[in-house]
Amino acid sequence: MLTNELRISSPADILSFVPHTLGFAPRESFVFITMRGNTLRATLRVDAPTDTNPKGFSRAMADYLALDTVANAAVLAVYTDQPAADGTPRPFNEHVEAIVETLDAAGLPLKDAWLVTSEHWKNLLCDDLRCCPIESLDSITDGHLNAEMIFRGSSYKDAPGTTYPTFNGPSDTAEQIEHAGHVLQYSEEINGSELWNQTIEQGRPVGPETAVQLLACFQFPSLRDTLMCNVIEPERIDADGSGYLLLGDGIAPDWARVDRAEDAARELITAAPEGYRAPLLTVIGWLYYLKGQSSVAAKHFTAALEDVPGYRLAELMEEIIGNGRIAPVAADEATGYKKP
Incomplete structure (x- = not known):
């Protein structure tokens, strides 16, 4: 894949691109990226849902993504350390299933999705570890895409830039x-x-x-x-x-x-x-x-x-x-x- 003349050849490349385009490393977040063919387009980050209305959440996400009128697919990265609920294959299982269904109905099918924790990452839609193994975070940070972004002068913060130093100027x-x-x-x-x-x-x-x-x-x-x-x-x-x-x-x-x-x-x-x-x-x-x-x-x-x-x-x-x-x-x- 190409985006802004960057060659993206694997899911790890997409995941290394996310914090660079956001400017910070997301946590407890859903990050959507729209696509046109094999080109990455708009990025949408939202807080991981806390509601019990998966269909409402998925409709809202579909409405946001529809603002990219030329996109014909999307991918999703879920950043969380929350465990899967009992009897479900993944965290936010009902929300993910609603997203898949809603985006497909909207003509913007979810092409792939990944789960990223503080310790590893894996495919979010595939539950068979034989073909979709758990991957090290090193494959994201040590990949060629991350190296190329850094070479181009890109960087990102560990969290959104909202922390400011305590005032230590003149007392008057x-x-x-x-x-x-x-x-x-x-x-x-x-x-x-x-x-x-x-x-x-x-x-x-x-x-x-x-x-x-x-x-x-x-x-x-x-x-x-x-x-x-x-x-x-x-x-x-x-x-x-x-x-x-x-x-x-x-x-x-x-x-x-x-x-x-x-x-x-x-x-x-x-x-x-x-x-x-x-x-x-x-x-x-x-x-x-x-x-x-x-x-x-x-x-x-x-x-x-x-x-x-x-x-x-x-x-x-x-x-x-x-x-x-x-x-x-x-x-x-x-x-x-x-x-x-």
Whole structure:
């Protein structure tokens, strides 16, 4: 198989490709990859189901996968350490059987599937160990595909990037942020959009003074919303009528710019004391939502609400992804995020 000019010749190659395309090693997850012929296409990761409605889960997965309108098959990797229930051949047996049936009825048959645990992997659909033996995880990490991805500069994290260091900056940083906020309110000394756009465009480390000023800017909801819009539309002067940007509908982002904005927001989080991080955590979560990585987005919204309980924008974004919505920009192959 070929995907992005990568030659994939075995299930182990597909499994080594998964964390590279997600950016992290999945755990307790169902990872679907759509296919067209022998070409891998879109990747969908969802948390392993905890519900007792396999048919509802399988229909939801089929609806998501149907967004890839040219796909004609799919494969599935189930990452879990949960044991099979008594009397069943595999973990999540009812969900897997429902997925096979539903995808087949939808014209998107499940071509193959694998179970990946913390100790080994094996075929998920074949129960005969004589033809489908248990395989070592080394066959995934030591394979030529993983080596080629690393050679190309690809890497991934052990878990989604939602862990940030404890603040250890100057003890008066909060006072500095409050002072900068006062300057924002009562003078024109700080132009938030101009400062944020410069920071994104330059792609350089954020200096201490700039960090304080930007942190102050993000504490004001109306200005925060404008700065979010500026990630996609740099020329915007306010957030009026920007709902389509929040939802990722009808947009074609400059993804290199989005990545630079994420990097800058991460720096600002590190420079922010507790109680001032929620806006940036929410911004990063929103960017991951636009990229189609709702699980990482959700972790950032949760972190934002831990930093500032009741933070409304994080609650709103949680409601959006909690309803199973995928950003339209992520669902469209022409506009969706492609990892550099």
